[in-house]
Amino acid sequence: xxxxxxxxxxxxxxxxxxxxxxxxxxxxxxxxxxxxxxxxxxxxxxxxxxxxxxxxxxxxxxxxxxxxxxxxxxxxxxxxxxxxxxxxxxxxxxxxxxxxxxxxxxxxxxxxxxxxxxxxxxxxxxxxxxxxxxxxxxxxxxxxxxxxxxxxxxxxxxxxxxxxxxxxxxxxxxxxxxxxxxxxxxxxxxxxxxxxxxxxxxxxxxxxxxxxxxxxxxxxxxxxxxxxxxxxxxxxxxxxxxxxxxxxxxxxxxxxx
Numbered sequence: 001x002x003x004x005x006x007x008x009x010x011x012x013x014x015x016x017x018x019x020x021x022x023x024x025x026x027x028x029x030x031x032x033x034x035x036x037x038x039x040x041x042x043x044x045x046x047x048x049x050x051x052x053x054x055x056x057x058x059x060x061x062x063x064x065x066x067x068x069x070x071x072x073x074x075x076x077x078x079x080x081x082x083x084x085x086x087x088x089x090x091x092x093x094x095x096x097x098x099x100x101x102x103x104x105x106x107x108x109x110x111x112x113x114x115x116x117x118x119x120x121x122x123x124x125x126x127x128x129x130x131x132x133x134x135x136x137x138x139x140x141x142x143x144x145x146x147x148x149x150x151x152x153x154x155x156x157x158x159x160x161x162x163x164x165x166x167x168x169x170x171x172x173x174x175x176x177x178x179x180x181x182x183x184x185x186x187x188x189x190x191x192x193x194x195x196x197x198x199x200x201x202x203x204x205x206x207x208x209x210x211x212x213x214x215x216x217x218x219x220x221x222x223x224x225x226x227x228x229x230x231x232x233x234x235x236x237x238x239x240x241x242x243x244x245x246x247x248x249x250x251x252x253x254x255x256x257x
Contacts (some may be wrong), residue, residue: 002027031064079146090161101149106142
C-alpha cells in the first residue's frame with residue numbers, strides 16, 4: 001500500500017490522510033525486506049555497491065522505493081554534528097514517524113537569498129508533516145547533535161528547480177546547483193567547450209538554448225552572445241517565456257549593456 005503514496009495527483013491532505021491510515025512501521029519494514037540481499041551468486045562487494053547506490057551520502061538516507069513521481073526513503077538515527085549548510089529540497093515532501101518514535105524538525109521560511117527561522121515541529125505517528133519545498137526548508141538536526149529516531153520520508157521532487165544552500169549561522173544563500181542531473185551535465189559541458197574554445201560550442205549552445213532549465217538556457221545564451229550578439233538577442237523572447245525572475249534580470253542587464 002505504501003507504494004501507492006507516490007502518486008503526484010494526490011493532494012497534500014489526501015496524502016496525509018492515507019499515511020495516518022497505514023501502519024507505516026510495517027509498511028517500511030516490507031520495503032526494507034525487498035532491498036537487495038547477498039546470495040551465493042553475488043560477491044559481498046557487489047551487494048555493498050548496490051546498497052551504496054541506494055544511499056544518499058549527503059543526506060544520510062536510504063531509498064526504499066522509487067518511481068517516476070518520487071521516492072520513499074529512510075534516515076537512520078545518528079549523532080552526527082550539524083553541517084555548516086542547510087539545503088532546500090525542491091518539490092513536496094512528507095516526513096513521518098515509525099516505531100512509535102517522534103522527532104523534531106526545525107522549519108525555515110524559504111526566500112530567494114535568505115532564510116527566516118520558523119517553528120519547531122514534533123513529528124509522531126499521529127502527526128506526519130507535509131512540506132512545500134518552494135516555501136519551506138526543513139532541518140532534521142535542529143539540536144546539532146543528530147536525531148535519535150528513524151525518519152521516514154515521501155519525496156515528490158521538482159526536478160526543474162534548483163537546490164539552494166544556505167549558511168547555517170547567517171541563514172544567507174551561499175550557493176545553488178541543479179536538482180536535475182542532466183542540467184548539471186549540460187552546464188558543465190557548455191563551460192568546458194567554452195573554456196577549450198571548441199568551434200562546436202556554438203552549435204551545441206544553439207541546441208541547448210531550448211532547454212527547460214533557466215541556468216542551462218542562460219549559459220547557452222552567453223555562449224551564443226560571444227559569437228553573434230544579434231543571434232543571441234533573437235532568443236530573448238523565448239528565454240523570457242521560461243518566466244524565471246532571475247533569468248529575466250540577467251536578460252535585462254544584458255540588453256542594457
